[in-house]
Amino acid sequence: MKDVELRHLVAMVAIAEEGSFGRAAARLGYTQSTVSQQITALERAVGGLVFDRPGGPKPVRLTPLGAVVLAQGRELLAKADALAEAVARFKAGDGRIDIGTFQSVSNVILPSIISRLREEHPSCEIRLSEVPEGDPELGELDLLFYDGPLDGDLERLKLLDDPYLLVARPGDFPDGAVRLKQLDGRPMVGCHHTCDQRWMEPALAVAGAQPRIVFRSPGNETILSMVRAGLGWAVLPRLALRGSDAWSDDRLRIHELRPSLPAREISLHWRTGRTHSPLAARAIAIATEVASEFAPS
Structure with missing residues (x-):
């Protein structure tokens, strides 16, 4: 037969x-x-x-x-x-794509990517997974957004630099940029040590600032709520503040830092040598275009 x-x-x-x-x-x-x-x-x-x-x-x-x-x-x-x-x-670009993501990308960049993919390929299936902070794994994902280095045989495409900014209540600091030394001894609402905080506190200490941590949370919205309540100031990435529409909130003031802290690099990762589906290849192209719209001018 x-x-x-x-x-x-x-x-x-x-x-x-x-x-x-x-x-x-x-x-x-x-x-x-x-x-x-x-x-x-x-x-x-x-x-x-x-x-x-x-x-x-x-x-x-x-x-x-x-x-x-x-x-x-x-x-x-x-x-x-x-x-x-x-x-x-x-x-033609239909099929399924599995994407790993995290807070800031989920709130700001990814909605635009999904919207454009859906518009171009209405029948495509998009599956999203929130990756754990500190130890994400690509696993069976087609693409993974992350803001740090990853172990393994992976390729990486840098999308944008995301600078860190100080957020506080109006009047907590004078208008304009804030010197890092001005933060010494003042109450800070921080992230968990599995997040940016693991390197941020040592970086502040090198600049002569040892803030007093009064609360920790992995959630950007929770951190901003504590800042609004007057518990302390916080340092968050620009995308996180943009996703929370912090600039239009009259209960908050956003300041640049002097000297600035190293910006985080938001990148896309995938398995080295993997042949992309047309849908995944298109997602990478759209992600590059969308990220350029959110890059600091």
Whole structure:
């Protein structure tokens, strides 16, 4: 049975529906001898006749074996058509993509990416996963947004630098940039040590500032709520503040830092050597375009 080919089955279906080899050949755009050769090859592969050929004007008829082969052949051809359609949709950008993400990207960058992918490929399936801070893994994800180095055999595409800014209540600091030394001894609402805080506190100490940590939270919104309540000031990435619309909040003031802390690098990661699906390749291109819109001017 391994010698049965789809073209053999196509010829068989045409003959069964047209009733003759000649009309089947005309329908398929073949010569009658070519159609006969296809059926001969099919009969050799299945080990018996699939058509009775009465000759003359009488129509050909399926043999009992032919009826079995035709029924199964139609199913195979339908599956082949479905496969061809699925491949065509995949190449056009449909299919599924799995993306890993984190707070700031989820709130600011990713919605624009998803919106554009959905607009271009309405039938695509997008699955998102929030990655754990401090120890994310690519796993079976197609793409992973992250703001730090990752172990493993991965490729990395830097999207943008995201600077850190000071956020406080109005009047807590004079207008304009704030010197890091001005933060020494003052109450700070910080992240957990698995977040940016693991390097931020040592960096502040080097600049002569040892703030007094009064609360820690991994959630940007929680941190900003504590700042609004007057518990202390905080240092957050620009994207996090943008995602929270902090600039339009009259209960908050945002200051640049002097000297500035090292900006975090937001990048896309994927498995080295992995062949991207058209959908994943398009997602990378859109992510690059969207990130450029949010990069600091």
